[in-house]
Amino acid sequence: MKSQDICERVTQAIIAELEKGTMPWTRPWAGAGGPVMPRRHGGARYRGINILILWGRAEEAGFSSPFWMTFKQALEYGGNVSKGEKGTQIVYTNRVIKSETNEAGEDIERSFGFLKSYTVFNAEQIENLPEKFVKRTAVPAVVTDEKDWNSHGDALKWFEAIPVEILHRGDKAFYSPSLDRIELPDRDKFHSAQAYLSTRAHETCHWTSHPSRLARDFGTVRWGDEGYSMEELVAELGAAFTMAELGLIPAIREDHAPYIAHWLTVLKRDNKAILTAAAKASDALEFMSKFQPVSEAQADEPDYVDAA
Numbered sequence: 001m002k003s004q005d006i007c008e009r010v011t012q013a014i015i016a017e018l019e020k021g022t023m024p025w026t027r028p029w030a031g032a033g034g035p036v037m038p039r040r041h042g043g044a045r046y047r048g049i050n051i052l053i054l055w056g057r058a059e060e061a062g063f064s065s066p067f068w069m070t071f072k073q074a075l076e077y078g079g080n081v082s083k084g085e086k087g088t089q090i091v092y093t094n095r096v097i098k099s100e101t102n103e104a105g106e107d108i109e110r111s112f113g114f115l116k117s118y119t120v121f122n123a124e125q126i127e128n129l130p131e132k133f134v135k136r137t138a139v140p141a142v143v144t145d146e147k148d149w150n151s152h153g154d155a156l157k158w159f160e161a162i163p164v165e166i167l168h169r170g171d172k173a174f175y176s177p178s179l180d181r182i183e184l185p186d187r188d189k190f191h192s193a194q195a196y197l198s199t200r201a202h203e204t205c206h207w208t209s210h211p212s213r214l215a216r217d218f219g220t221v222r223w224g225d226e227g228y229s230m231e232e233l234v235a236e237l238g239a240a241f242t243m244a245e246l247g248l249i250p251a252i253r254e255d256h257a258p259y260i261a262h263w264l265t266v267l268k269r270d271n272k273a274i275l276t277a278a279a280k281a282s283d284a285l286e287f288m289s290k291f292q293p294v295s296e297a298q299a300d301e302p303d304y305v306d307a308a
């Protein structure tokens with residue numbers, strides 16, 4: 001399958017879910033294993049659209065291991081893909097340099113980016129792997145109305161490490177670009193700890209868009225009036241990625257339901273819009289992760305550059 005066809009397939013799957021009134025990225029868990037961020041054999045997380053592809057495949061097949069690898073990598077670990085198992089195609093970016101002659105007769109070089117695809121297998125499709133690849137993730141508690149802040153201490157510390165100004169007051173949640181700060185209701189006003197953390201993740205993703213940070217701006221050149229909706233889609237995906245990274249189930253925000261129609265318009269007009277949004281969401285997570293202690297997984301160098 002061509003990489004462009006993969007993007008089209010993912011886009012159509014998301015469109016189908018949105019037309020049902022559901023947001024598929026709010027279900028980032030694999031089977032009964034709980035929310036997981038898809039990871040390479042070395043522990044580094046995948047990026048962008050590949051997260052959505054692997055989430056979809058894991059949910060379909062009921063995989064609970066977060067680890068994925070190529071056929072060759074499985075062999076290097078002494079493993080072998082089980083008979084009859086089919087791999088999952090994901091994409092990565094590459095660049096080619098072409099020499100051209102400009103209007104002035106000068107020889108110049110231009111760099112062009114393009115997508116390529118390759119196939120990976122979940123660790124549960126591979127036999128004889130080391131134990132670290134096949135152990136199951138713990139099943140988390142479902143989202144409830146309980147405000148159990150003690151059990152979410154690590155997640156709170158993760159957010160508190162990010163140097164963003166947050167003001168807890170009022171009854172609305174938003175990021176103010178002009179003031180460069182986030183306002184949230186007091187956390188005890190939220191229905192659950194997950195609801196508070198999901199909202200904080202969403203608004204902190206918006207915070208990363210500031211010109212002094214990632215300078216993310218969906219202007220009218222490409223997106224027109226849907227630029228605001230694209231930024232909301234980035235924050236929605238970024239919040240889902242962040243919650244999965246923290247091992248938590250994201251809570252659905254009712255105030256984002258009206259965006260579904262706008263997201264459908266964007267995705268139907270451009271089948272690469274989800275590629276862009278997911279890549280920007282990964283950028284946001286990576287920016288926030290820079291303020292956290294560096295883990296072995298984060299320091300691991302990927303084998304390919306995921307689609308950006």
